[in-house]
Amino acid sequence: RxxxxxxxxxxxxxxxxxxxxxxxxxxxxxxxxxxxxxxxxxxxxxxxxxxxxxxxxxxxxxxxxxxxxxxxxxxxxxxxxxxxxxxxxxxxxxxxxxxxxxxxxxxxxxxxxxxxxxxxxxxxxxxxxxxxxxxxxxxxxxxxxxxxxxxxxxxxxxxxxGKSTSYIKCREEINGKVYQSARTEKYMDLQVPIQDCSSLEEALRKLVEPEVMEGDNQWLCEELGEKVDALKGLTIETLxxxxxxxxxxxxxxxxxxxxxxxxxxxxxxxxxxxxxxxxxxxxxxxxxxxxxxxxxxxxxxxxxxxxxxxxxxxxxxxxxxxxxxxxxxxxxxxxxxxxxxxxxxxxxxxxxxxxxxxxxxxxxxxEVPRVQDAAIPQCLxxxxxxxxxxxxxxxxxxxxxxKLLEVKVSHPLAAQRALQRYAAAQLE
Missing domain, CATH: 3.90.70.10 (Cysteine proteinases)
Structure with a gap:
C-alpha cells in the first residue's frame, strides 16, 4: 500500500x-x-x-x-x-x-x-x-x-x-616575661606525620603538639643572649x-x-x-x-x-x-x-x-553551588x-x-608443516 x-x-x-x-x-x-x-x-x-x-x-x-x-x-x-x-x-x-x-x-x-x-x-x-x-x-x-x-x-x-603560626617560646617565665619568636604565614596544605598514628585526628594532634627543647637542644634566645628550655610548635590560626x-x-x-x-x-x-x-x-x-x-x-x-x-x-x-x-x-x-x-x-x-x-x-x-553547563564559556x-x-x-x-575486524591466527608450526607438505608432494 x-x-x-x-x-x-x-x-x-x-x-x-x-x-x-x-x-x-x-x-x-x-x-x-x-x-x-x-x-x-x-x-x-x-x-x-x-x-x-x-x-x-x-x-x-x-x-x-x-x-x-x-x-x-x-x-x-x-x-x-x-x-x-x-x-x-x-x-x-x-x-x-x-x-x-x-x-x-x-x-x-x-x-x-x-x-x-x-x-x-x-x-x-x-x-x-x-x-x-x-x-x-x-x-x-x-x-x-x-x-x-x-x-x-x-x-x-x-x-x-589558611593561616598558621610557627613559634619558639620559653618553657617558663624569665623575669616575669615569656620570651618567644613567632612567624605567621599562609598555608595551602598541612603536612601531617603519621608514624605510630592510627587515625587522622591523632596525627593532627601530634602535628600541633609542641616539641620540648632542653639539654643539648636548648633554644638560643637572642633577646636574652643565652640558651633556655623552650617549646617549639605550630598553631593553626584559621582553617x-x-x-x-x-x-x-x-x-x-x-x-x-x-x-x-x-x-x-x-x-x-x-x-x-x-x-x-x-x-x-x-x-x-x-x-x-x-x-x-x-x-x-x-x-x-x-x-x-x-x-x-x-x-x-x-x-x-x-x-x-x-x-x-x-x-x-x-x-x-x-x-x-x-x-x-x-x-x-x-x-x-x-x-x-x-x-x-x-x-x-x-x-x-x-548551599553548595551547582555547576550548570551554561557556566562553561559559550565559545568553548x-x-x-x-x-x-x-x-x-x-x-x-x-x-x-x-564488529568487522578480521582476525587472522597463525599457528607457530604452520609454515613448517606447509613446507613439509610441499616437499612430500614433490617426491610423489
Missing amino acids: MGVPVEPTEEEEEAEEERFYEAHCEELLAVLRSCGPAKLQERGEGGVGLMNQGATCYMNSLLQSLFYTPEFRLAVYGFEYDPDLHGEASRCIPLQLQKLFAELQISVAGAASTKDLTTACGFTGRDAMQQHDVQELCRVLFDALERSSSLLADAIRGLYA PKILCIQLLRFVFDVATMRRKKLSEVVALPLILDLAFLSDSGSKPSLYQLAAVCLHSGTAHGGHYHAFAWDPCSGAWRDANDTRVQVLSAKQCSALFGADDSAEPQAPQALHSADAYFLLYRQVSET RDQLLSENQRLSRLQRAYDLHR
Missing part, C-alpha cells in the same frame, strides 16, 4: 553499515593511533576518565579531586583568556585546565587527554613517563593559576588558604573552606639511607571535628571528607587513583585513570565501614594504608558540542570497526 514505510532488509542494513564505516575509517584510525580506544568508548555513568600518558596517574587523581569542588570549577570557568595578557593559548595553564574541566563535564567520550595541559605546564615526553608527587603538583598548579589571574588567585586563597592534607608516608630511613614508604593504616573519618586545631573553643568545626588520592606501591614507584565525593549529588566515585565508577551504597558501606578492631558504634571512616593526599570540606549551611561549549557530534559518529564507526 502507498505510504507504508518499507523496512530495510538485513543485507541492506549491513551494506549501509559498511558504507558508513568506509566513510569514517581513515579518521577513526587516526584517532586510534593518536589517542587509543579510550576516547572512542562512550561516556560511562561515572563520568569522563583521564588518559594516562605513561606515569601521569598522580595528575589524573588530583584533577578529578579538584573537578568535584564546584566552587573551584566555577572559578576556572570564569577565567577569560586574553592573548595579549596570557600569551599563546597552548601555553596558558588556566585556559587548558578550563578546556579539560569542560570536557569532563559535557564530553561524550569515555576519557579525555591531558596532553594539552601538560604541554602548557612545560612537560616533556620524559616528564610524562616519570611519576611525580601529587602534593607538589597541587602547589605548583595553584601557584601557576594564581600568577595567571587575580580572579583565580582570590578564589584559590578563599577556598584553600580554610577546603583543607588539603598530605599524610607524610614517604620518609628517609637513616638505617638504610634510603627513602621508604610507611604502611600504617590510618583511619580517615567521613566527618571530622577540627575544633581542637583552632580557637573555636567548645564550638564544633566540622569537616566532611571530600577526596582521597591513594598511592599503591613503594617509595620508588606505584600507582595513584582517587575517591572523590560530589557534594551536589552526594555520590562517591572511584576515579582510576580512564575508568570512573560511581560507588553503590553497598560499596560505600564497605569502603567507609569500621575495621575489625573498632567499636560497634564507631563513626564511618576510610581505613587505608595507601591514602596520601586528602581534601576535607567545611560543613556549612550554605559550542566547540565541545560540535566535537561531541563528531565523536558520536566515530564511536559508531568504532563499534563497526570491532
Whole structure:
C-alpha cells in the first residue's frame, strides 16, 4: 500500500553499515593511533576518565579531586583568556585546565587527554613517563593559576588558604616575661606525620603538639643572649573552606639511607571535628571528607587513583585513570565501614594504608553551588558540542570497526608443516 514505510532488509542494513564505516575509517584510525580506544568508548555513568600518558596517574587523581569542588570549577570557568595578557593559548595553564574541566563535564567520550595541559605546564615526553608527587603538583598548579589571574588567585586563597603560626617560646617565665619568636604565614596544605598514628585526628594532634627543647637542644634566645628550655610548635590560626592534607608516608630511613614508604593504616573519618586545631573553643568545626588520592606501591614507584565525593549529588566515585565508577551504597558501606578492631558504634571512616593526599570540606549551611553547563564559556561549549557530534559518529564507526575486524591466527608450526607438505608432494 502507498505510504507504508518499507523496512530495510538485513543485507541492506549491513551494506549501509559498511558504507558508513568506509566513510569514517581513515579518521577513526587516526584517532586510534593518536589517542587509543579510550576516547572512542562512550561516556560511562561515572563520568569522563583521564588518559594516562605513561606515569601521569598522580595528575589524573588530583584533577578529578579538584573537578568535584564546584566552587573551584566555577572559578576556572570564569577565567577569560586574553592573548595579549596570557600569551599563546597552548601555553596558558588556566585556559587548558578550563578546556579539560569542560570536557569532563559535557564530553561524550569515555576519557579525555591531558596532553594539552601538560604541554602548557612545560612537560616533556620524559616528564610524562616519570611519576611525580601529587602534593607538589597541587602547589605548583595553584601557584601557576594564581600568577595567571587575580580572579583565580582570590578564589584559590578563599577556598584553600589558611593561616598558621610557627613559634619558639620559653618553657617558663624569665623575669616575669615569656620570651618567644613567632612567624605567621599562609598555608595551602598541612603536612601531617603519621608514624605510630592510627587515625587522622591523632596525627593532627601530634602535628600541633609542641616539641620540648632542653639539654643539648636548648633554644638560643637572642633577646636574652643565652640558651633556655623552650617549646617549639605550630598553631593553626584559621582553617580554610577546603583543607588539603598530605599524610607524610614517604620518609628517609637513616638505617638504610634510603627513602621508604610507611604502611600504617590510618583511619580517615567521613566527618571530622577540627575544633581542637583552632580557637573555636567548645564550638564544633566540622569537616566532611571530600577526596582521597591513594598511592599503591613503594617509595620508588606505584600507582595513584582517587575517591572523590560530589557534594551536589552526594555520590562517591572511584576515579582510576580512564575508568570512573560511581560507588553503590553497598560499596560505600564497605569502603567507609569500621575495621575489625573498632567499636560497634564507631563513626564511618576510610581505613587505608595507601591514602596520601586528602581534601576535607567545611560543613556549612550554605548551599553548595551547582555547576550548570551554561557556566562553561559559550565559545568553548559550542566547540565541545560540535566535537561531541563528531565523536558520536566515530564511536559508531568504532563499534563497526570491532564488529568487522578480521582476525587472522597463525599457528607457530604452520609454515613448517606447509613446507613439509610441499616437499612430500614433490617426491610423489
